[in-house]
Amino acid sequence: MNRLLVCSPLRLEARAVRRGIGAGGDVRQTGYGPAKSAEQAAWLRESPFGMLAIAGTGGGLTGDLSPGDLVVGTQNKQVGGSGNRITTGN
Numbered sequence: 001m002n003r004l005l006v007c008s009p010l011r012l013e014a015r016a017v018r019r020g021i022g023a024g025g026d027v028r029q030t031g032y033g034p035a036k037s038a039e040q041a042a043w044l045r046e047s048p049f050g051m052l053a054i055a056g057t058g059g060g061l062t063g064d065l066s067p068g069d070l071v072v073g074t075q076n077k078q079v080g081g082s083g084n085r086i087t088t089g090n
Contacts, residue, residue: 002050007040013056025051 004025008014014029021027026049030040044052058071065071 005049
């Protein structure tokens with residue numbers, strides 16, 4: 001399976017991504033907060049997809065972000081665990 005799956009926490013975010021992505025992938029509204037994130041992580045472990053992206057507004061991330069800013073993660077982290085550095089090949 002080589003299909004793009006985009007997860008968006010909020011309904012408004014998911015709707016915007018669906019409009020933009022068209023037939024280029026699938027969008028899943030995941031819900032907000034740690035409990036919903038854990039539920040969706042369990043679902044993702046059992047679901048086939050080729051690529052995964054997370055898209056949302058990140059409104060409460062930091063005070064210096066403005067609408068339209070792009071935030072790219074450099075690390076993934078499990079609650080209570082250690083982080084794994086993400087390399088981009090650049």
